[in-house]
Amino acid sequence: MCEDDKYTGKNCDHRREWLVERIKLLSSVFAIEIAAYAIMSNHYYLVVNVNRRQALDWSDDEVINHWYQLYNVHVLVERCLNGEKLDKVSDLFFNEVIVKWRERLYDIS
Numbered sequence: 001m002c003e004d005d006k007y008t009g010k011n012c013d014h015r016r017e018w019l020v021e022r023i024k025l026l027s028s029v030f031a032i033e034i035a036a037y038a039i040m041s042n043h044y045y046l047v048v049n050v051n052r053r054q055a056l057d058w059s060d061d062e063v064i065n066h067w068y069q070l071y072n073v074h075v076l077v078e079r080c081l082n083g084e085k086l087d088k089v090s091d092l093f094f095n096e097v098i099v100k101w102r103e104r105l106y107d108i109s
Contacts, residue, residue: 003041019044029069031055031106048108055106060098067101 002015016039023046027034031054036047058066064077080086080094 001042002039025069029066029105031058032108050106050108052106055102058102058105063098063102063105066105 002012002019004011019039020037023034023037026032031051033049033051034046035049036045038045055063064081074097076086076090076094077097079090086094
């Protein structure tokens with residue numbers, strides 16, 4: 001992963017910096033704090049703190065903003081954000097989507 005490629009001989013140490021930047025990005029999106037990390041030549045270690053309370057305290061808009069930093073737009077959510085009045089069924093589905101996203105934003109799996 002971060003060593004010399006045995007087939008090409010190319011050095012892949014540049015991946016360490018990419019991993020650090022990716023870890024920073026993901027910890028800013030998810031309610032998961034990085035306490036420590038170590039990037040080895042073929043694997044990495046993370047010590048994390050799952051901040052469930054933070055995710056539960058986020059407003060629906062904050063959940064959507066966090067989710068959209070990594071994932072594609074959801075048609076129903078976009079309709080709601082654009083001020084469209086949702087019918088009862090669509091509103092229930094919208095709320096279910098937000099609950100699912102919120103849970104995923106503090107789940108390490």
